[in-house]
Ligand SMILES: *[C@@H]1O[C@H](CO)[C@@H](O)[C@H](O)[C@H]1NC(C)=O
Ligand SMILES: *[C@@H]1O[C@H](CO)[C@@H](O)[C@H](O)[C@H]1NC(C)=O
Ligand SMILES: *[C@@H]1O[C@H](CO)[C@@H](O)[C@H](O)[C@H]1NC(C)=O
């Protein structure tokens with residue numbers, strides 16, 4: 001079954017490789033070169049699975065207006081100095097985020113509010129994990145640049161603020177000081193906006209010297225607490241928002257590792273898309289780069305949306321209305337549609353999340369995917385499993401490998417092909433894993449994670465209640 005390897009270089013895509021043990025320098029990127037064009041398979045050079053420590057910025061963001069450059073938090077394109085987590089840590093944090101999403105969706109909104117009304121911070125709804133992407137925005141007058149994690153799975157935007165009354169962790173840029181800005185204003189406890197923190201953070205607001213206090217806790221025990229304020233937010237020289245509501249955090253702990261805070265892109269009314277709806281009409285798009293050594297973009301408004309984007313209707317989850325729900329209808333491996341009853345996907349539904357790393361499927365669907373993928377890969381020796389990955393291969397004695405393509409079908413009749421960077425997750429040459437995992441039961445919500453979104457242009461179209469995908473959004 002040797003694949004015909006064309007010497008023609010057809011396309012290159014990049015995967016993330018994090019080195020375990022030895023250096024603990026963490027994630028570095030490697031380039032996965034596609035050698036042969038076949039309808040149902042990718043052929044990739046194994047030698048190109050070598051670490052790249054050079055940032056190859058694609059400048060994808062420069063071509064669009066209202067666009068920010070997206071970089072992976074760990075890797076050569078990021079200037080964050082802190083140690084990157086190991087693969088095992090990335091997968092553990094990812095599971096903590098997934099558990100958090102599941103527990104949030106298992107509660108009714110009323111229950112969330114009851115919990116929130118007690119004095120203990122109860123936010124378990126939005127979670128960080130380690131496989132995250134960051135953008136840089138300007139805050140204040142004069143503006144200060146801040147690197148923020150962007151997160152479609154949460155709503156409140158916040159940054160660490162001086163005087164760090166209780167605790168701030170280390171961050172790359174100087175910590176924002178509202179007293180040095182001409183445009184900062186506090187929100188008072190009596191303002192109705194203070195009450196909107198309930199739905200944005202699942203926590204009751206607090207009050208300190210008549211100033212509104214927010215608190216948000218993430219699934220991995222990271223948290224931020226501080227004053228709710230308004231500020232001038234600058235995306236680009238032509239995209240400036242006055243009185244943007246954000247959290248000025250003076251007690252911040254957890255795994256943020258060098259970033260200044262978080263940009264909330266969820267559907268709640270406090271989220272960035274809701275607050276900027278007058279200008280962008282709740283339309284935004286992004287492309288996550290194929291590896292940490294290249295860059296993608298996050299764009300607001302209609303600019304730069306591909307003509308080839310295919311849309312699927314947005315689903316609103318009764319128990320998690322700020323998540324972006326989608327309807328998966330099927331999965332194909334190597335061109336063959338897996339036989340999975342559609343009720344397997346509709347039972348719990350699926351959300352798309354920029355902050356979950358690895359896609360989680362109902363176990364019935366994952367097991368069908370795994371069986372078909374293993375069949376397609378039966379020429380290759382298996383490697384050791386790691387954490388949530390149970391289908392890994394040892395490619396150490398191969399020059400190139402031929403892998404089945406994977407595509408996911410969504411309601412509305414669209415089929416989206418996953419890029420090679422979204423099929424395999426390489427720990428090392430001898431441990432390259434199928435980058436999907438199953439939930440423990442079919443009744444838990446499925447999650448389309450960020451690894452599977454790599455290189456796709458993903459479009460969020462609020463007014464038309466739909467999410468779209470186009471291939472080749474970035475490299
Ligand atoms: C950087 O990216 C460009 C375009 O994607 C590619 O042609 C070039 O070979 C890359 N350079 C390196 C050093 O990877
Ligand atoms: C915001 O409120 C806090 C607490 O009352 C206060 O310490 C701070 O000076 C206020 N900032 C501004 C700009 O009013
Ligand atoms: C969060 O902290 C609590 C109490 O300190 C602990 O019991 C729990 O295991 C922690 N959760 C995670 C995901 O670290």
Ligand SMILES: *[C@@H]1O[C@H](CO)[C@@H](O)[C@H](O)[C@H]1NC(C)=O
Nearest residue numbers: 166167223224225251252253
């Ligand atoms: C600061 O945050 C930590 C972690 O959430 C919390 O345990 C602590 O009580 C907070 N301190 C104050 C003074 O609110």
